[in-house]
Amino acid sequence: MSAHDTPSRPREPAFRVPPVIIGVAAVILVFQLLMQFGGAPLALVLIVEMALFPARFFAENMGGLPGGLGQGIFSLVSYGFLHGGWSHCLINLAWLLAFGAPVARRLGARRFLALYLACVVAGGLVQVFSAGENSWLVPIIGASAGVSGMMGAAARFAFPETRWLDPATAAQRRRLLPILEVPKRRPVMMFIGVWVVINLVFGLVGPLTKGTMLANIAWQAHLGGFFAGLLLIGLVEKPPLSSSGGPGNVDYGDWKDRA
Secondary structure: OOHHHOOOOOOOOOOOOOOHHHHHHHHHHHHHHHHHHOOOOHHHHHHHHHHHHHHHOOOOOHHHHHOOHHHHHHHHHHHHHHOOOHHHHHHHHHHHHHHOOOOOOHHHHHHHHHHHHHHHHHHOOOOOHHHHHHHHHOOOOOOHHHHHHHHHHHHHOOOOOOOOOOHHHHHHOOOOHHHHHHHHHHHHHHHHHHHHHHHHHHHHHHOOOOOOOOOOOOHHHHHHHHHHHHHHHHHHHOEOOOOOOOOOOOOHHHOOOOO
């Protein structure tokens, strides 16, 4: 068989959106439509019932909040489906598409959802336990913690070790970087460092800009979700198989010169 007759592996379309991403985005959009067009009373009910209030964890029924701690535990997930406006919503959806899609293609729907929701919960817990008493009644909403978690998860496989790898086709098959190797990889550490610095700037500048969107950014939730994704993807991912049936469905550049 000549080289021209050798069958080539079909490339997966780089911009195909996994159905689970469409599903998550659709749920977020439905709640945003309800918030926008369902009227002020419905929007208030959704905020009270689904937003994350630190008061539910530290001062049960503080300020007349219904549900107490039980409602607070439920809201650790539900807060991630509400947004304060269309710009907030669409920005999160764009980042979900950019970083969530490659993670979903790698993990599959069920594992992706488990990781995504774990990052939402982790980000919410970090935000709750870092909140000052004066903000216990400030509602926390948005998918940013989950989206940040997908950024952290993608950092474990999105950076090729060789320059010639085609990023459109190689990322899904690239080996997952062991967590102990993360500090040794300069591109990964630069990616992490930039995200940490950006959010620390939000934290420093936010209190000085009261009444603006910057002041309302839950930067602690961003960091909590990001590091949850960075750490947990190694526990969620099922070890892939190579074409020979062994572990490690990876590209040549990832296994050459390795024992």
